Amino acid sequence: MDESTSNAGHARAAYLGGLAIAVGGAVLFSTKAVLAKLLYRYQIDAVTLIAFRMIFSLPVFAAVALWKMRSEAPLSGADRWRLIGLGLVGYYLSSFLDFLGLQYITVGLERLILFLTPTFVLLISAFVLKKAISRAQWLALLVSYAGIVLVFLHDLQGGNRNVVLGSMLVLGSAVAYALYLLASGEMVKRIGSLRLVAYAMCVSSAACIAQFFILRPAAMLVQPAQVYWLSLMNGLLCTVMPVFMTMIAVQRIGAGVASQAGMIGPVSTLFLGALILSEPVTSWQLAGTALVLSGIYLLSNAKKA
Numbered sequence: 527m528d529e530s531t532s533n534a535g536h537a538r539a540a541y542l543g544g545l546a547i548a549v550g551g552a553v554l555f556s557t558k559a560v561l562a563k564l565l566y567r568y569q570i571d572a573v574t575l576i577a578f579r580m581i582f583s584l585p586v587f588a589a590v591a592l593w594k595m596r597s598e599a600p601l602s603g604a605d606r607w608r609l610i611g612l613g614l615v616g617y618y619l620s621s622f623l624d625f626l627g628l629q630y631i632t633v634g635l636e637r638l639i640l641f642l643t644p645t646f647v648l649l650i651s652a653f654v655l656k657k658a659i660s661r662a663q664w665l666a667l668l669v670s671y672a673g674i675v676l677v678f679l680h681d682l683q684g685g686n687r688n689v690v691l692g693s694m695l696v697l698g699s700a701v702a703y704a705l706y707l708l709a710s711g712e713m714v715k716r717i718g719s720l721r722l723v724a725y726a727m728c729v730s731s732a733a734c735i736a737q738f739f740i741l742r743p744a745a746m747l748v749q750p751a752q753v754y755w756l757s758l759m760n761g762l763l764c765t766v767m768p769v770f771m772t773m774i775a776v777q778r779i780g781a782g783v784a785s786q787a788g789m790i791g792p793v794s795t796l797f798l799g800a801l802i803l804s805e806p807v808t809s810w811q812l813a814g815t816a817l818v819l820s821g822i823y824l825l826s827n828a829k830k831a
Contacts, residue, residue, distance in 0.1 A: 544778030548787035550773030554789040558764035559633040560798050561756050568753050572625040574746055575760075577738035578753070579621075580731035582761025587731065590724040593785035598721065608713060609722070613729025616706025621730070622737075623699035630692025633804050635677050637795035638818050639696045644785075644825055645670055645703035646673055656709075663825060670821025719776075723769055786826055789819050 558579075601609070624815045628636055651657040659667075713723055738746075747822050773814050775784040792815055798804040 539610050541779055544775050544784075546684050546788055547771050547827075548775035548779065548784040549790050551768040551775060552788040552791040553794045554764055554771070555768035556637055557798060558760055559624075559628055559795055560758045561706050561764060563633060563799075563803050565680070565753060565760070566629060568744065568750060570746075570749065570753060572622065572629065573738055574749075575757075576622055576734045577742075578749075578757035579736040579760045579765060582758050583765040584728065584731040584735075586762070586766045587724050587727040590720065591728050594718075594721040594724060596626050598717075603715065605717065608709075609725045610729050612706055612710055612722070613726035614733055616710065617726055617730030618733040619704040620699045620706065622734070622817040623695045623702065626724045627692040627695030627699065630688035631696065632681060633799040633803065634792070634796040634805065634807075634811055634815070635681055635682055635689075635693065636696050637792045638674055638677055638815060639693060640700050640703075641705070641789075641792050641818055641822060642670055642674065643700045643704050644822060646701050648825070650704055650708060662827075666821045666825035669824060670818050671812040673817025673821060674818075675814075676817065677811055680808065680810035680814070719773060723773075728770075758799070778821050786823065789822060792818065796831050 527810075565578075570578075624636070624640065633679060647661060648667070650662060678689070678693060705805045710722060772784060772788075775787070779787075796807060796811060796815060800807045
């Protein structure tokens with residue numbers, strides 16, 4: 527009896543630990559939007575911001591990539607080309623559009639739009655891959671998009687005409703990441719998630735840094751100390767750590783629970799934006815956030831059914 531109780535206690539502790547890691551990873555990943563807003567106050571643009579982010583995160587991903595390269599069988603030529611494509615679409619294009627959009631919209635709206643990624647995966651699967659959408663999934667989609675429309679209309683009333691532009695850019699970011707998720711499904715099973723992410727992030731980092739040197743003078747690498755510190759946090763705390771924390775959480779509690787724990791992301795971003803950036807938290811935003819989270823929750827349950 528004592529042994530079974532002890533085992534149950536250890537299992538519960540492991541589960542709660544995995545859940546805490548998943549929540550922490552979601553909060554850290556969402557915080558990148560707040561850091562981006564702080565960095566924009568130093569008059570840098572999206573090209574420079576994303577280059578600094580990747581400069582600080584690249585050494586970690588490169589180290590993991592080298593470790594995997596030495597310990598596992600080499601990739602085929604076809605897989606190498608696929609990884610280049612995945613890195614360019616899933617992390618380079620998606621991140622660049624996201625940071626561009628953040629120049630024009632609040633962090634709360636940005637996080638809600640990005641949180642619609644699972645719905646884009648579903649829609650692309652339906653219209654491109656011809657997979658049927660159930661009534662429960664359609665309901666989940668309607669609820670989620672109703673929440674986005676609510677927050678979008680609220681921000682539009684604030685008089686910022688660039689809300690539409692910013693929202694479309696972030697929407698493009700979510701679609702790009704949805705395409706990455708769909709295209710990477712088969713490769714994850716074949717080469718493993720850690721190897722895939724490490725290689726794809728190296729490709730993305732190279733593209734972001736090359737883009738900077740093509741479009742901007744090297745002198746723009748000289749910035750105030752605050753830019754370096756914020757970029758270091760953006761690269762390590764909001765990029766590297768969430769990737770590994772999410773992987774650990776998936777191993778401990780499963781992908782389904784880990785993804786639902788990620789629902790804390792939009793909520794944390796909303797309140798971090800209010801606390802750090804003094805962005806208002808209104809009843810419209812809270813209602814829209816509740817709708818989006820409800821829609822994603824319904825979608826996750828509909829997929830299980």
